[in-house]
Amino acid sequence: xxxxxxxxxxGNQAVFEHAATDAGLLPTQLRHDVRPDLREALGxxxxxxxxxxxxxxxxxxxLADDADAVIITCATLGPVVDSIPDWPVPVIRADVALAKxxxxxxAGKPIMVLCAxxxxxxxxxxxxxxHAQASGASVTVRLVPDAWTLFQAGDRSACLQACAHAAQExxxxxxxxxxxxxxxxxxxxALVQGQRQPLDAAQAALQAGLQAR
Numbered sequence: 001x002x003x004x005x006x007x008x009x010x011g012n013q014a015v016f017e018h019a020a021t022d023a024g025l026l027p028t029q030l031r032h033d034v035r036p037d038l039r040e041a042l043g044x045x046x047x048x049x050x051x052x053x054x055x056x057x058x059x060x061x062x063l064a065d066d067a068d069a070v071i072i073t074c075a076t077l078g079p080v081v082d083s084i085p086d087w088p089v090p091v092i093r094a095d096v097a098l099a100k101x102x103x104x105x106x107a108g109k110p111i112m113v114l115c116a117x118x119x120x121x122x123x124x125x126x127x128x129x130x131h132a133q134a135s136g137a138s139v140t141v142r143l144v145p146d147a148w149t150l151f152q153a154g155d156r157s158a159c160l161q162a163c164a165h166a167a168q169e170x171x172x173x174x175x176x177x178x179x180x181x182x183x184x185x186x187x188x189x190a191l192v193q194g195q196r197q198p199l200d201a202a203q204a205a206l207q208a209g210l211q212a213r
Contacts, residue, residue, distance in 0.1 A: 003209045004031040004063035008039035008074040012183050016073060019186065019202035023210060033063055039076050056080045064089045069209040073183055073201070075123065090212035094183060094205035095124075099131040101204040102179045106137040109176030113139065114166050114198070116147040116182055124181050140175070142166065151184070164191035167198045 003025070005016050013032045020030055038059070041052050056077060063070045067089055072081050075095040082093075102111050111132060113124050121141050128139045144166040150159035163185045170178045171194065178198040180186060186200035 001025065001210065002029050002031065002067045003206070004067040004070045005033070006059055006063055006070065006072050006074070006077070007032060007034045008036050008076065009184065010034050010036070012073045015183050015186050016071070016202050016206070019200075019206045022203070023206045025206075031063060031067060033059060035059055039074055042076050042080070053080060053084070057084050060084075060087065060091060064091075069212045071205045071209055073205070075120070075181075090209075092205055092208045092212065094201040095127060095181070096131075097204040097208040098179055098181075098199060098201040099128045101199050101207070102128060102177050103131040103135050103137060105199065106132065106135055106177045108136040110174055111137050111139045111177045111179065112167075112170035112173075112175035113141045113179045113181050114144050114163060114170070114185070115141060116144055116151060116163075116185070118143055120181060128179070137176075141181075142170070147185075160185070160188040160191060163188035167192045168194070171196055 007013055013034060017030060038056060060070055069090045069092055071092045071094055072078060073094045078093045078095060081091060111128060113128050115121050115124055121143060125139060125141045132139050144163050147159055147162050150162060163180065167178045180198050180200045183201045186202050189198050189200060192198060
């Protein structure tokens, strides 16, 4: 089994490598490409068509060579990837895998999605609600105070502590499932006390990738 990853944040490579190790994969079974330029182009409001769409298509198809699945770790690229048909191998959006996993784990009970950026709240609400419809689970999306500011400042410890605190509060307030919307939040799961652990995109995507073979 070989899995390729398309990242737009350099730090996400280590996050997914850690999840892959936990899933029993070897480093030789993984391949990574980090393309911050694609996220920056979309962030500047460039339309996901023409040259930009071609760049995404070429990046994914290159990663698909000699791979059993490709995982897109950046939610910003998701709609562009969805607009391109006929991939040679399964192409898995990490955010979609997480939303599906949350819906399956909820058994119709409340889901809390934790985000770090206000600009991602609406998109995550729409995504998780779409996949939660079948189970009847309610979805609440909450912004973790100061998480993005701490992340940008490089204060990883304080950032993860803030995410873990928000997850514990969500459980105390009745959430059955807590999901970290951004892959880099995954390490905060180890800081959450109690038996329940938040879902993260890295683990969800790896499971989807392994099941796709």
